[in-house]
Amino acid sequence: MSNALALAAVTAVLQSYLNAVYNNPSSVLGSVSVTAIAPDLIQGGIAGGGNAPLQVNIFLHQVTLNAAWRNIEMPTLAPDGQTRIANQPLALDLHYLLTAYAPEDSQAEALLGLGVFFLHQNPMIARADIASALAALPPSYPAPFATALGLSGLADQVEMIKITPATLGREEIAWLWTALKADYRPTFPFQVSVVLIQPQNPVFAALPVLQRIIEAKPLSPIPTLTEADPPNKQPVACLGDTVTVQGAFLNGTSAVRLVNPQQGLQSDITAITNATNVSFKFGIPNPVLPSPQLHPTDLPAGVYVVSAKVASDGDTVDTNGVALAIAPKIDASWAPGTIPSGLNVSVSVPCAPYLRPGQAVQLLIGSQAAPADTFDTPTNSPSFTFANLTATATPVPVRLRVDGIDSPIIDMTAKPPKFTGPSVQVT
Incomplete structure (x- = not known):
């Protein structure tokens, strides 16, 4: 899932895409400035008439909840109103304006036509293209901000980024440009869907079910x-x-x-x-x-x-x-016995198979969970930082959770089944 910088990351990717289109060496329009700022900030720059540069601007004018995703997850809090049991994603649709600015006849229409045709030909942004665009942002993005955008997780979210045209009536356009306090210019509205922002807050993780009773086994006349x-x-x-x-x-x-x-x-x-x-x-x-x-x-x-x-x-x-x-598996050699309680406690666990960048990794000590520290290369010894690790009265099972799959900690051959595998006591 993405983090809160995903909105800025989408805008940066669109700007990178359009900049490559307009400033192609074979372009007949010459140099074109591609910006992502409010239209009223551009208003003063075009007052020079014929000396004004060619410019295309993308502006995020509205953010709405995605109807299909807004109720996809279970409730965030338990009935007591305090225990967090899930990090429900925030699913957003982004509404943009693509606006062309030019001082000469028909240049604005040419700029708008190129942009609209490009968006029509690329209705879905590939994950590799998102990663490439965020790795090579223009100098207008300062280094700390550009680095943070690259770590936004936009390329790794479950849903692909899709571009669809939008329609605004005459009254909506009039109200919008009046609110923007800028003169109307040739504009194409479009929507980007869906951006999934999910917090990484620790959640209460229940132990798995020991035994399931009911099962159905339908048969078919084909393999x-x-x-x-x-x-x-x-x-x-x-x-x-x-x-x-x-x-x-x-x-x-x-x-x-x-x-x-x-x-x-x-x-x-x-x-x-x-x-x-x-x-x-x-x-x-x-x-x-x-x-x-x-x-x-x-x-x-x-x-x-x-x-x-x-x-x-x-x-x-x-x-x-x-x-x-x-499932992942914690190496049998890992047996610390005890782990100290406290704030910001770091724990490293050897495991197999190798964890890949972009996978959702958590370590669960009993019902206390912590996400893995960031890693950029495959690793088989991830580290985890518990914000507030509390003491346990007895040893508790330890699980490694990767993309929702827990390492096995139950001996299902015992009657009744019992917990086994690695365990530690938090002192």
Whole structure:
């Protein structure tokens, strides 16, 4: 998710885009100044008539809540009105004016036409383009501000940034330009959606459910997957685990495909074992060691969609997808025993697989959570700073949460299930 600087980051990206369009070496208009300021600040600069420069300005004139996202998350606070249980994202739509300024005949129309056509051809801004634009901002953005915009998280938010035309009636345009205290110029209104701003406040994190009772297993006459079961009745799998896939008409399964939509990763696994008509098994690869860098076959923690390729009547059929969570795992060597309580307590935890920049990482000690300190390169030893770590009467379980997936801390083979894994006492 993005932070509060995402609004400024969107404007900076649009300005970078338009600057590349207007100042293309093949442009017939010559040098064009692309700004992002209020129209009344430009008013005095165009009083010189023919000496005024060509200028295009983008102006954010309104910010509204996004209707589709405003109720997407659970309530922020528990019924007591004090306990924070979620950081609900603030979803915003940004409303812009693209305005052209020129001293000569038809130049303003040419400037506006180029800008409108460019926005029409690029209705969605790619994540890589956002990152590139924020990494090379013009000198008008001072160094501290430019650096902060690059860390806004705009390129990593769940929703893509989309540009759509807007419509303003004559009365709306008249009221708007009257309020701006500037003379009207050729203008194109458009909307940018959606910017997701999410706070990183610590939240109360409940322990996971020990046992689920009800389950449904529908069957289908075509090759179908119904579930992917990690070993030892665990709700999540770890690197190196063997996963059992249940379904129907699975004879002839030749490969499994794992897709992580959030990371944009895809991995095909051809080592299929114990294949029957209703199930088969495959192993999740261990990370390639000992290289400290990410390997193309390494699978990060997160939620994956598992599908299978099944030979049927001479053709290869792709089945439906079922969810499989690959969890992070705290290294067994980490056993501090106790951790001191207090303000701004720093804790480092070795883990696998490597954490990637942009992943949402938290450490949970009992029900106390802290986000990971910022890291710009893949790491397997993240650090966490607890703003106010309070003491515990007994040792409590420790979990590493990556993109919403917790490291396993329950022995599901015990009857009844019990908590296991790393634990510490806060003294």
